Amino acid sequence: MEGSGRLVFVADLDSPVLDDDDRHHLARVLRLRVGEALRAGDGAGRWRPCRLGPEGVLEPRGEVVDEPAPTPALTVAVALTKGARPELAVQKLTELGIDRIVPVVAARSVARWEAERGDRHVLRLRRVAREAAMQSLRPRVPEVTPVRDFAEASALPGAALAQPGGGPPTPATRAVLVGPEGGWSDEELGCGLPRLGLGSGVLRAETAAIAAGVLLGALRQGLVAPVLGAEPPRESTA
Amino acid sequence: MEGSGRLVFVADLDSPVLDDDDRHHLARVLRLRVGEALRAGDGAGRWRPCRLGPEGVLEPRGEVVDEPAPTPALTVAVALTKGARPELAVQKLTELGIDRIVPVVAARSVARWEAERGDRHVLRLRRVAREAAMQSLRPRVPEVTPVRDFAEASALPGAALAQPGGGPPTPATRAVLVGPEGGWSDEELGCGLPRLGLGSGVLRAETAAIAAGVLLGALRQGLVAPVLGAEPPRESTA
Known part of the structure; x- marks a missing residue:
């Protein structure tokens, strides 16, 4: 029973302590009280059953469990767009068990993230992934990589390019690149990656990212x- | 080319006129100008190419096209929960081409929608579906039914109950019922419908609804x- 309880990430599984934000969240929002059971995790697949002690200290009540990573590892690369969209995609991809999320600057990315802004956004996306993993009881937080350019993202193993009218995923599909609202450029479309269809219509960028995560996971x-x-995957250069 | 242009719904395809909201949206947000091409649709699969005239009048530039409804028709029933979640689910299910969305009151629905409030919310969800259909260039707005109880929703043809650990969809799956945050009650689980898995983890209600839409559509x-x-589908009564 303890294995299915609430999950919270800590810096050290040997002497687990809640950080201030998590402590306030558990106490004020979730009304968790001293003595209640929860699981302390390291965010990398390891966790142990604990009880909430005073001052945010967690009292271990059992040994560390190491949950194996699912295979194959799955990646969704999301072209950066304006607005709050990447947060929603990262939250949902985390819930869906995607292992790696790659923010990509595409030719038609509306938001051109300069290095500094990009770093700040990546930190924010990592916080979103951490929260979503705790909420959905996933002991493994997906990796949110630094911002990549298209060439780097398209070199991901088993990569396919999400594109309306594209073909079905194959047993080799491990990574899906989702384009910006304006679509991929002709050069990007001609990169040689197979084109993957995600449905019958025109999807918003974040919906396409979620759909890619659902299909890869299923x-x-x-x-x-x-x-x-x-x-x-076969060549499809123009 | 005109067939792929912006889509806007009107009351009458024979003398298409924009309503005030759409007129302001097209002019102020999208900066569409008099003379530009767009498609006027009836929201039920019929549309015709037009040009934007003065005062929100649309000038027909071609005959009415009737796009056949995709088959089989797909339904996602979403248990009502608190907060803004149903809006997100309805928006995404519309983008994904789901044909019918059924708001359901489940035993553990956090938000118990009384008749009056339910009606207001259904009208709001219909507006969300209409907007999302225009945005995603879908000439067919999904039907958002009035609020149903569990017995009514579970009688949908080809229905399955989304449940963690459930089985795969079958060729007969046409409708997925997605439970509230607290999960289905034992009685609901014992209703005889097959249980459908949507992924490996614990999904929020709106994520489960979107995942169901992605899988049915794909x-x-x-x-x-x-x-x-x-x-x-087979009996699984407890």
């Missing part, structure tokens, strides 16, 4: 199967 | 296949 978990005859 | 479009051996 394929990994065996809830759906690749369609027969879905080809392995 | 299966209908042939982007993924049902897993071999997925059983047709």
Whole structure:
């Protein structure tokens, strides 16, 4: 029973202590009281059952459990767009169990994130991922990488380019690159990656990212199967 | 080219006129000018190419096109929860091409919508669906039904109950019921519907609704296949 309880991340599993934000959240928002059971995790798959002690100290009540990472590791790369959209995508991709989230600057990214702003945003996205992992009881926080350019993102193993009218995912699809609202440039479309369809319509960027996460996760978990005859990645340069 | 342009819904395709909200939105937010091309739709699959005239009048530039409804029709029923969540689910389900959205009061629905409040919320959800359909260039606005109780929703043809650890969708799955944050009650779980898994973790209600929409849509479009051996709906009464 303790294995299914509330999850909170700490810096050190040997002497787990809540940080101030988590302590206030648990006490004020969730009304958790001293003595209640929860799990302390390191955000990298390891956790142990604890009880909430005074002053935010967590009292270990059992050994450390190390949950193996699911395989294959799944990546969604999200082209940066204006507004609060990346936060929603990161929150949902975390819930869905995506292992790595790559913010990408595409040719038509509306928000051109300079180095400094990009760093600040990446830190914010990491906080979103950490919160979402705790909320959805995932002992493993997805990696949010620094901002990448298109060439770096397109070199991800098993990568496909999300594009309306694209083909189905194949058993080799491990990473999906989701373009900005304005779509991929001709040069990006001609990079040689297979094009992956995510549905029948025009999706907002964050919806496309979530749809990619749902399909990759459902394929990994065996809830759906690749369609027969879905080809392995092939050249599609213009 | 005109067939792929911006879409706006009007009351009458024979003499299309923008309503005030749409007129202001097109002019002020999107900066559309008199003379520009767009499509006027009836929200039920019919549309015709037009040009924007003065005073919100649309000048027809071609015949009415009637886009056939995709088959099978897909339904997602969403248990009502507190906060702004249903709006996000309805927006995304519309983008994803789901045909019918059914707000459901489940045993553990946090927000118990009385008749009057429910009506107001349904009207709001219909506005969200209309906006999302225009934005995503879908000539068909999904039906948002009045609030239903669990018995009514569970009688939907091809219905399955979203539940962590549930099985894969089958070729017969046409409707997914997504429970409230507190989960389905034992009685609801014992209703005889097959249980459908949507991923490996604990999803928020609106994320589960979106995931159901992605999977149903991808299966209908042939982007993924049902897993071999997925059983047709069977009794699972406790």
